[in-house]
Amino acid sequence: MEAILSDPAGAVIGLDFDGTLSPIVPDPAKAVIHPKAPGVLAELGAHVLSIAIVTGRPPATALELGPGLADVPNLVVLGHYGFERWEAGRVSAPPPPPGVPRAEAELPLLLDSLGLDGVTIEDKGRAVAVHTRRSPDPEGALAALREPLAKLAGAHGLVIEPGRMVLELRPPGMDKGQALSLFLAERNARSVMFAGDDLGDLAAFDAVRASGLPGVTVCSGSAEVTALRERADIVVDGPEGIVALLAELASAFSRS
Numbered sequence: 526m527e528a529i530l531s532d533p534a535g536a537v538i539g540l541d542f543d544g545t546l547s548p549i550v551p552d553p554a555k556a557v558i559h560p561k562a563p564g565v566l567a568e569l570g571a572h573v574l575s576i577a578i579v580t581g582r583p584p585a586t587a588l589e590l591g592p593g594l595a596d597v598p599n600l601v602v603l604g605h606y607g608f609e610r611w612e613a614g615r616v617s618a619p620p621p622p623p624g625v626p627r628a629e630a631e632l633p634l635l636l637d638s639l640g641l642d643g644v645t646i647e648d649k650g651r652a653v654a655v656h657t658r659r660s661p662d663p664e665g666a667l668a669a670l671r672e673p674l675a676k677l678a679g680a681h682g683l684v685i686e687p688g689r690m691v692l693e694l695r696p697p698g699m700d701k702g703q704a705l706s707l708f709l710a711e712r713n714a715r716s717v718m719f720a721g722d723d724l725g726d727l728a729a730f731d732a733v734r735a736s737g738l739p740g741v742t743v744c745s746g747s748a749e750v751t752a753l754r755e756r757a758d759i760v761v762d763g764p765e766g767i768v769a770l771l772a773e774l775a776s777a778f779s780r781s
């Protein structure tokens with residue numbers, strides 16, 4: 526944190542979206558960014574080299590669920606685990622993989638055959654997520670889905686990305702760690718912070734360590750995920766704690 530405070534113009538602040546900037550809710554379509562986050566990020570963005578939201582969401586969805594984010598200075602959204610980038614109003618992305626619509630077409634029949642209630646499908650374009658949070662037994666449903674979804678993903682050249690009551694079928698070849706590493710190199714960052722809440726964020730924690738830069742990892746703590754807490758330099762209480770930490774950082778920059 527010392528390096529970030531003394532040289533904000535060299536710092537990249539990396540942030541996950543769901544569970545970090547946005548509280549977890551039962552319906553993914555109804556998630557919304559913490560109300561204070563856009564304002565705090567706007568203050569922060571005026572001082573740092575870059576704010577990078579690194580998320581499993583498509584960038585367009587993160588911006589939709591985060592009104593005000595598009596106006597944050599120096600903001601980049603690395604969506605779909607880094608496959609898609611939003612910057613200054615433009616989205617860049619490689620062509621979508623053909624395996625995703627094929628796997629998605631087989632999902633309803635597969636879910637029916639498993640007889641699971643309350644399991645929902647989120648079509649994300651370049652990936653498809655199967656959610657169990659609204660099932661009567663979310664953990665049980667997740668366990669029952671693991672193997673059949675892994676087979677379905679494999680059959681269509683996709684991989685499984687496990688998350689909070691969700692298994693996502695997505696293309697291989699990119700993760701939050703690679704996305705963050707490439708971004709740090711591209712921007713010639715001199716320090717880095719990354720905050721996340723879920724298993725997919727561990728790769729970004731590893732990237733912070735591997736970068737060789739002064740870095741700090743922050744866990745947006747929850748009772749649901751413990752793996753990150755053990756690997757983080759700082760643990761705060763969910764999105765509320767993240768926003769408070771970012772606000773402290775922004776005030777420290779304004780004072781100096």
Ligand SMILES: O=P(O)(O)OC[C@H]1O[C@H](O[C@H]2O[C@H](CO)[C@@H](O)[C@H](O)[C@H]2O)[C@H](O)[C@@H](O)[C@@H]1O
Pocket residue numbers: 541542543544548549550551552553554556579580581582647649654656658688689690691693723725
């Ligand atoms: O990388 P992230 O920004 O953390 O995105 C990961 C996944 O987040 C979303 O699902 C999670 O949040 C939902 C809304 O709070 C919640 O209902 C669900 O249980 C969580 O897993 C999103 O729907 C996925 O597409 C993202 O990949």
